[in-house]
Amino acid sequence: MPAAESQTDPAVTDPSSPARTPRSVLVTGGNRGIGLAVARAFAARGDRVAVTSRSGEAPEGLFAVAADVTDSASLDAAFSAVEAEQGPVEVLVANAGITKDQLLMRMSEDDFDAVIDTNLAGAWRCARRATKNMMRAKHGRIVFVSSVVGLYGSPGQSNYAASKAGLVGLARSVARELGGRGITANVVAPGFIETEMTRVLPEATQADYRSRIPAGSFGAVEDVARAVLFLADNGYVNGAVLPVDGGLGMGH
Template sequence: MLRAPPRALPPRRSGKVRPLNRSVLVSGGNRGIGLAVARAFAEAGDKVAVTCRSGEPPEGLFAVRCDVTDAGQVERACKEVVREHGPVQVVVANAGITRDRLLARMSEDDFSAVLDTNLTGAFRLVRQAAGGMMRAGGGRIVLVSSAMGLYGSAGQANYAASKAGLVGLARSLARELGSRDITCNVVAPGFVDTDMTQALSEAQRARVLGQVPLGRCAEAAEVAAAVRFLASEEAAYITGAVIPVDGGLGMGH
């Protein structure tokens, strides 16, 4: 019996993104997860710029002062990065804050400030970078969300709402920009060993880790590895995805 020959797969489109020497921009890249992400790209040979609102700029990385709640500052920062490294090919929206309070004690300012930084700030950054990506014919967008955006957390209605919003933003952009060979994905870390979590008491840490099947917190480098993968050529056919790095805390939420 004759069989039709297998149909050839269309060639994989890779746009203008290359594994090394790309222009990468990471917001909130001077500490914690953002710094680990920036270092991971730099170690792979990319040209990395970070934004920082306060604190010392990280050694060995091109840093620009930028408050992502200010659209003018975001625009100026992105132009500065383009002058230094060329059009942004990979953008990682990581800048974020917390103002944890129970609903009854949460003010409108507590709620709006967190959304303006974590969600609208990501929108401002991506909007600036996307134009150059479209002109170049490709790019990678990664939004750093949180397991709490999927799982929920008492006392963090503002934070969880902002991080859940990043999922909707990413999936809308994935549909909008996919034809331009621009992917947009989300990494959702769980309990990560950073300055913020180290400030918790032993009892608080034990309570949180008791919910994590792997029984430990993540290293920032483990989150960075997931981000770098989503920005790689190996992930060229992944878009609109949410990758949990949470030790099993969310279990698919």
């Protein structure tokens, strides 16, 4: 039986090749933390990279637009600005997210709704807008940034966990719906990553978290960025969940 034809994008098979074609990349919530590391990783390879933030502030070397992922009109304007600057979005990294942690019995409906609307519905809005041009081009890569919490669960984070788990169903539905049009949709599920958020945790809390991770340490934002690049470069990985958690989730 002949071997299956590789679905890796020819233009990105060898990132160091001078013949590599730059792509138009959009990273939501790309002004800090994981999103910024992902944006810089794409930019370092020569891609045209735009990031969204609520303020529209641009990290050095990146094009930035203001966007509210809970507002379709705001997103449409942001995508239009990116398209005018660097062409239709070929790679979307849906990373924007918030937390509003509270125990189940004390969590308000407003806090539950806000997290779902930003983390899950916001990612859906981004994907819907991005695929408008991806379908026309018959090519596109969508990577949703989820969390080990979405698969593993976490006390006091029922809203956050639900939103991040929902991204798996969203990605797999998009993969089945649009896979035949050259569009892939995958999920990266980071665990505990060294960011501003984890650095302010009490040392005892950090030690407790580390004790649960087989790797014995937190990950780096660059670890997540490399996982995103892999999914953006591979056309035959579709509907997958790629953990970047040091073994914490163990396949959940």
